[in-house]
Amino acid sequence: MKTLKILLTLGLICLLIGCTTNNNTSENNQNVNFSTISANSSIDQTASNQAKKRLSQREVITSVNAVNTDKQMIMAFEIEHNKRFQLTDIRKDIQKNMNKEFSDLKVEVSTDKKLVLEIGKLEEKIDQANISKKKLQKEVDRLIKLMKDKT
Amino acid sequence: MADKKKKNLPPAAQRYQTFAKHREVKRPLLINCIKAFLVGGFICFIGQIISTIYVYFFGFTEQTAGNPTVATLIFITMFLTGFGVYDRIGQFAGAGSTVPVTGFGNSVISAAIEHRSEGFILGVGGNMFKLAGPVIVYGVFSAFVIALIKTMLIKWGGI
Amino acid sequence: MLTGHRTWIFENQPVIISTGTVGGPFEANGNIPDAFDILHDDMWLKQSSFEKAQRTMLEEACQIAVKNSLIQKEHVKFFISGDLINQITPSSFAAKTLDVPYFGLFSACATSMESLALASFIINGNGADYILSGTASHNAATEKQFRYPTEYGGQKPPTAQWTVTGAGCALVAENGEGPRVTSATIGKVVDMGMSDPFNMGGAMAPAAVDTIETHLRERDVDPTYYDLIITGDLGHIGRETSLDLLQKKNIAVPEENYKDCGLTIYREGQPVLSGASGTASSAIGVYGHFLNLMEEQQLNRILVVATGALHSPLSVQQGDSIPCIAHAVSIESGSDKT
Numbered sequence: 001m002k003t004l005k006i007l008l009t010l011g012l013i014c015l016l017i018g019c020t021t022n023n024n025t026s027e028n029n030q031n032v033n034f035s036t037i038s039a040n041s042s043i044d045q046t047a048s049n050q051a052k053k054r055l056s057q058r059e060v061i062t063s064v065n066a067v068n069t070d071k072q073m074i075m076a077f078e079i080e081h082n083k084r085f086q087l088t089d090i091r092k093d094i095q096k097n098m099n100k101e102f103s104d105l106k107v108e109v110s111t112d113k114k115l116v117l118e119i120g121k122l123e124e125k126i127d128q129a130n131i132s133k134k135k136l137q138k139e140v141d142r143l144i145k146l147m148k149d150k151t
Numbered sequence: 152m153a154d155k156k157k158k159n160l161p162p163a164a165q166r167y168q169t170f171a172k173h174r175e176v177k178r179p180l181l182i183n184c185i186k187a188f189l190v191g192g193f194i195c196f197i198g199q200i201i202s203t204i205y206v207y208f209f210g211f212t213e214q215t216a217g218n219p220t221v222a223t224l225i226f227i228t229m230f231l232t233g234f235g236v237y238d239r240i241g242q243f244a245g246a247g248s249t250v251p252v253t254g255f256g257n258s259v260i261s262a263a264i265e266h267r268s269e270g271f272i273l274g275v276g277g278n279m280f281k282l283a284g285p286v287i288v289y290g291v292f293s294a295f296v297i298a299l300i301k302t303m304l305i306k307w308g309g310i
Numbered sequence: 311m312l313t314g315h316r317t318w319i320f321e322n323q324p325v326i327i328s329t330g331t332v333g334g335p336f337e338a339n340g341n342i343p344d345a346f347d348i349l350h351d352d353m354w355l356k357q358s359s360f361e362k363a364q365r366t367m368l369e370e371a372c373q374i375a376v377k378n379s380l381i382q383k384e385h386v387k388f389f390i391s392g393d394l395i396n397q398i399t400p401s402s403f404a405a406k407t408l409d410v411p412y413f414g415l416f417s418a419c420a421t422s423m424e425s426l427a428l429a430s431f432i433i434n435g436n437g438a439d440y441i442l443s444g445t446a447s448h449n450a451a452t453e454k455q456f457r458y459p460t461e462y463g464g465q466k467p468p469t470a471q472w473t474v475t476g477a478g479c480a481l482v483a484e485n486g487e488g489p490r491v492t493s494a495t496i497g498k499v500v501d502m503g504m505s506d507p508f509n510m511g512g513a514m515a516p517a518a519v520d521t522i523e524t525h526l527r528e529r530d531v532d533p534t535y536y537d538l539i540i541t542g543d544l545g546h547i548g549r550e551t552s553l554d555l556l557q558k559k560n561i562a563v564p565e566e567n568y569k570d571c572g573l574t575i576y577r578e579g580q581p582v583l584s585g586a587s588g589t590a591s592s593a594i595g596v597y598g599h600f601l602n603l604m605e606e607q608q609l610n611r612i613l614v615v616a617t618g619a620l621h622s623p624l625s626v627q628q629g630d631s632i633p634c635i636a637h638a639v640s641i642e643s644g645s646d647k648t
Contacts, residue, residue: 151215244465261461
């Protein structure tokens, strides 16, 4: 009985610690991992670069990858590990912001590790001019479908 | 609950039960909890490794990697159960090996192995879910109740 | 002859002229491998089910008992047996193979002594000259029926016991050489409201004490009359609880003369938790080990108290407690008689 009480109290404390929400959106995050795609690449990536710069200013974000076509932009980012409890809230927030800022593009935001990897690979291909516009469009469509997949 | 049952017994029986309690070797609760915690965590760690492999080397996202991970874990459980290793892990870890999905797999697989001697249809088919049945029944039932509550809240509560 | 309420004194002293004991791989690795006539290294005994394996072991034990005696199987008048499996089918199928008139019994793990008591009574009363009395149990078959599938990873508490895989059979005769059955006390069902099927020792202890107390009183002997008082399968928990109970009732059973077959069959270090159980526990313990000691003249008089928990998986699920029973039989070497 006594052991049970101690364990329950410890469990409750752990739960309370995890449920705290922090609302600091301070600027000037120095250690974000992202790479701007050079302007001389055949497919214009200024929107993506802009989005990446914007997001990197948020403190919680540790790395961003983004790719855009004429009509769509897909982004994937990673956040600090101890903020993972608020992952959905942060994602929704960023989705809203990106929609507002890039109202001419259809923006899809994801926090999935797979998307981070895939978009990163895509960025590299664009940077090395290794991919055609048509193929890019196909890849972006595939990745958007992957994002929407639930099971 | 146990005390209520005890009150229905004649006084001699109640006295004996208190008397016999002294000689009963108690389960070492704290050590069992620690063992369960470590083994359960280890199984989840293995699951995470498998999940990450599916994300990195196959076409799954973190979301969709859940299904093949569970399938792989149950496949491993099948071997452990068949070779008679899982019950030893269970005796050591208790809830640590029963609660994860591997425990569910073990309950179905062990029942299926056991009742092979009674034939495939009535024996294996009929007895396979002897232990897992309540999990499925009450899992589905509680999901139904929660969905009902949620629907009512959305429709009438405007939440 | 009946003395008191439920004790029979056997004036003609039926003789146990031979025994047969069989064990499985776990028992072969145990404390008393010499007590067995046959040890199997495979739980299945090359059969297609555990229940068939149990039946085979009982048949083997009976055949060895007959072979070790000087008589033919056709001279055996009755076969009195029972076991833990539903509808005692292994015993019935063994009876079919033996082709001997058959009494089927059930008192869970106390069956061996219930069988011996009845066999001795029949022989003492000139109802037969040769009777086979024995039981068998199988760990996997019992676990499957009473608890969980063998490979299930559920954790057993330290009060649980391990069912013996084996069989023990005795051939009781009107005349001959061997230890003699001198008396028996029939048990009454004792229920102290214990309802945990993983702690049978605690549930059976009151029944054992009740029978021991009644036997000593009705036969009018004190505990030191016997070299050993041997219980069937109380295990650590049950043995200690019963010693406490005996002390409370002022029955001075010396602790070193109070043995339990359940604690004798396996070594320390085997994962049997509280000790051995099963119908074969008392049968193998007595017919294999303690009668051997009697033959070597290390023991003269023993009182065997086999204990049984009379529950079923259904009764436990329906919220019933575990009623228990203990049957006692006294076996004496007759070396101090003419």
